[in-house]
Amino acid sequence: MASPGCCAFSNDGQYLANCGIDGKLKIYETATNRLKVDYVPNQHLKSPCSVLRWITVSLQSSSSPSPWKKRKRKSMEDESLQKEVIAMGSANGNITIFDVASSSVSVQLQNGHTTSVSAIAWEAWTGLFTAAEDHQIIHWNMQENGIKCKWKSGKGKVTAIAILPDGCSILTGERVITWWDLSTKGVIGTFTGHVNQVNSLNIVRIDDDTSYLISGASGDSYLSVWSLNEAKKDKTSVATFTMQDEAMSISSRLIEDSQVMVLAVTRSGQAHVYKYQPNGTTLKPIKPSTNIFVVADSSQKEQNIQQIPILKAQLTEDRKCLLAYGSFSNITFEKVAPDFSEKVVYLERTDYKRPREKKEEALSKIKATDIEGEVQYLVPGATGTTQKRSGRSGAGSQIPLKDRLENLSLNTETSMPGKTTSKGDNMVQLLMQGLQSKEKDILNNVLFIKKESVIKNTIAKLPVQAIIPLLKELTVMLQGKTYPSKIAVMWLKALIATHAAQLLSHPDIGEELSPILSIVDAKLTLLTELARLRGRVSLITGQISHINEKQERDPTEESLLVYQDQDSSDESTDVNEVELGSESDENWEEISDQEQQDEAENCKSDDDASICS
Numbered sequence: 001m002a003s004p005g006c007c008a009f010s011n012d013g014q015y016l017a018n019c020g021i022d023g024k025l026k027i028y029e030t031a032t033n034r035l036k037v038d039y040v041p042n043q044h045l046k047s048p049c050s051v052l053r054w055i056t057v058s059l060q061s062s063s064s065p066s067p068w069k070k071r072k073r074k075s076m077e078d079e080s081l082q083k084e085v086i087a088m089g090s091a092n093g094n095i096t097i098f099d100v101a102s103s104s105v106s107v108q109l110q111n112g113h114t115t116s117v118s119a120i121a122w123e124a125w126t127g128l129f130t131a132a133e134d135h136q137i138i139h140w141n142m143q144e145n146g147i148k149c150k151w152k153s154g155k156g157k158v159t160a161i162a163i164l165p166d167g168c169s170i171l172t173g174e175r176v177i178t179w180w181d182l183s184t185k186g187v188i189g190t191f192t193g194h195v196n197q198v199n200s201l202n203i204v205r206i207d208d209d210t211s212y213l214i215s216g217a218s219g220d221s222y223l224s225v226w227s228l229n230e231a232k233k234d235k236t237s238v239a240t241f242t243m244q245d246e247a248m249s250i251s252s253r254l255i256e257d258s259q260v261m262v263l264a265v266t267r268s269g270q271a272h273v274y275k276y277q278p279n280g281t282t283l284k285p286i287k288p289s290t291n292i293f294v295v296a297d298s299s300q301k302e303q304n305i306q307q308i309p310i311l312k313a314q315l316t317e318d319r320k321c322l323l324a325y326g327s328f329s330n331i332t333f334e335k336v337a338p339d340f341s342e343k344v345v346y347l348e349r350t351d352y353k354r355p356r357e358k359k360e361e362a363l364s365k366i367k368a369t370d371i372e373g374e375v376q377y378l379v380p381g382a383t384g385t386t387q388k389r390s391g392r393s394g395a396g397s398q399i400p401l402k403d404r405l406e407n408l409s410l411n412t413e414t415s416m417p418g419k420t421t422s423k424g425d426n427m428v429q430l431l432m433q434g435l436q437s438k439e440k441d442i443l444n445n446v447l448f449i450k451k452e453s454v455i456k457n458t459i460a461k462l463p464v465q466a467i468i469p470l471l472k473e474l475t476v477m478l479q480g481k482t483y484p485s486k487i488a489v490m491w492l493k494a495l496i497a498t499h500a501a502q503l504l505s506h507p508d509i510g511e512e513l514s515p516i517l518s519i520v521d522a523k524l525t526l527l528t529e530l531a532r533l534r535g536r537v538s539l540i541t542g543q544i545s546h547i548n549e550k551q552e553r554d555p556t557e558e559s560l561l562v563y564q565d566q567d568s569s570d571e572s573t574d575v576n577e578v579e580l581g582s583e584s585d586e587n588w589e590e591i592s593d594q595e596q597q598d599e600a601e602n603c604k605s606d607d608d609a610s611i612c613s
Contacts, residue, residue, distance in 0.1 A: 009314040010054045010084050013322050015100065016312065017086050019049040020328060021507050027100060030322065030333040037103050047092035048507045055087050055122040089117025093132055107145055112138045121161035129170060131158035137172065151185045162201035165211060173198030177215060191226050193237050196518040202252045204260050212278055214262060216247040219518040223247060223264060239282040241274050253315040263321055269309025271321065273338045289340050294325045294347045308349065427458040435469040443473060448487055459494040464502050468512060470495065475515050
């Protein structure tokens with residue numbers, strides 16, 4: 001499914017523009033399902049398109065016309081102002097204006113951004129606004145093909161821009177939605193509520209004084225509604241739309257009685273239609289009024305129903321849903337009136353497989369293997385036959401899934417004469433088959449492996465074309481419980497270490513890794529609290545273990561105080577010690593008297609009597 005930033009309907013719903021990973025710009029006509037333009041921009045691999053938006057702008061030359069063309073110029077100018085063109089932001093920071101009528105580039109806006117453009121917004125009464133990874137917001141002057149003003153957006157990356165109906169302020173989305181005043185470039189207010197990066201901002205105008213904002217973020221399974229009333233600057237959402245997956249495309253329109261209709265397409269290819277009546281704060285989450293599914297054929301069993309993914313959707317003026325479903329190599333457009341009497345609506349489209357059948361007919365011209373009579377299926381490592389199947393020419397043969405899992409067993413090593421089959425080879429075969437067929441049994445059998453050596457060996461032998469599908473499966477595992485997340489981290493570590501060059505060269509690696517980065521950021525926000533909780537738990541458990549050690553300790557092992565009763569032998573010893581001590585005291589007194597007499601005689605013999613005194 002294409003990234004929503006590189007896929008957009010025109011304002012009137014007549015065209016759909018898409019710029020894929022190959023850097024080609026393709027424009028489809030929704031009425032005829034026909035590819036109108038297939039354009040390859042200059043340096044499409046070096047600086048691919050990162051975001052695109054339909055705008056209406058005058059494409060006339062800036063040179064002054066001759067006097068005899070003045071009357072004609074006014075009529076042509078009015079007509080040119082209504083012409084819809086495409087503004088494409090590239091990875092090198094340039095803005096390319098592509099004219100659909102002439103199928104050529106008309107204007108190249110340069111010297112603005114220095115990094116990849118991440119968001120584009122346009123309103124006829126305000127102009128063109130862009131944001132990039134260099135944390136700069138630029139208001140462009142389309143008449144002079146230059147910069148009107150430029151200011152810093154903050155520390156985060158702006159991934160969505162919306163212009164308010166009054167034309168005096170804009171909204172930018174990072175993790176926090178910021179409300180900017182265009183006259184002062186100051187912040188009017190902020191709206192906090194999304195944990196991940198905001199990827200869509202849609203403004204619904206109820207009347208001149210009342211407007212609401214509908215926002216969605218990557219990795220969030222809900223949409224938030226914010227009030228933009230000047231007298232009521234709420235920093236919390238007034239309503240929440242719930243869904244089962246992340247919203248990739250959002251369209252909104254005002255209907256009767258000030259009611260808002262919202263159409264959201266999820267990553268899984270489903271469309272949810274909401275009816276919302278703005279009336280204060282709604283605490284209870286709002287569920288879809290109806291869900292739209294597109295299926296290939298419902299005449300078969302329910303287990304075999306093939307869902308056709310919805311790529312993009314938009315609400316039209318006649319309150320219908322313009323759906324684009326299938327794939328961009330076989331895309332189909334259809335207008336559907338939502339049936340609100342049913343909670344789930346299945347659109348059965350049996351003619352969807354016709355182009356695919358033609359392709360299979362072309363591939364069937366390759367000569368098939370002749371399988372006449374009895375065919376013996378040999379299990380790897382076995383010398384005898386394990387299964388006999390009768391084949392018919394042209395009918396082909398299918399090996400049951402159970403036999404394939406047993407033959408490509410991951411628990412036993414198989415060997416053939418003269419050749420050794422490693423476990424990594426078997427795992428690569430199973431992994432490729434599971435990624436292509438989306439078989440959960442095969443994927444679980446391969447991915448839930450604990451040995452890092454086997455994981456590294458499998459990643460080393462993995463083909464390049466299987467890197468992105470494996471990355472998507474690991475993203476789903478990271479969003480699960482603890483054990484699948486732990487296993488997914490081991491696979492991601494080996495994948496990034498082995499195929500770093502292929503990942504860096506992928507043009508949409510930022511979009512592929514954004515869910516993983518958002519999960520990591522969400523986990524990091526809890527790291528401080530978990531560390532604090534771990535310290536407290538360790539302190540409590542240490543105190544409990546210390547108390548238990550005291551209770552289990554034998555009091556006779558170590559004594560803090562020893563008291564012993566005095567007997568007769570101790571008393572006699574003390575008496576002798578006292579007598580010895582008294583004798584020493586008398587000797588000390590005699591010695592001190594003798595020293596004093598000697599000092600007095602010395603003083604008399606001295607001539608200086610004053611010194612002796």
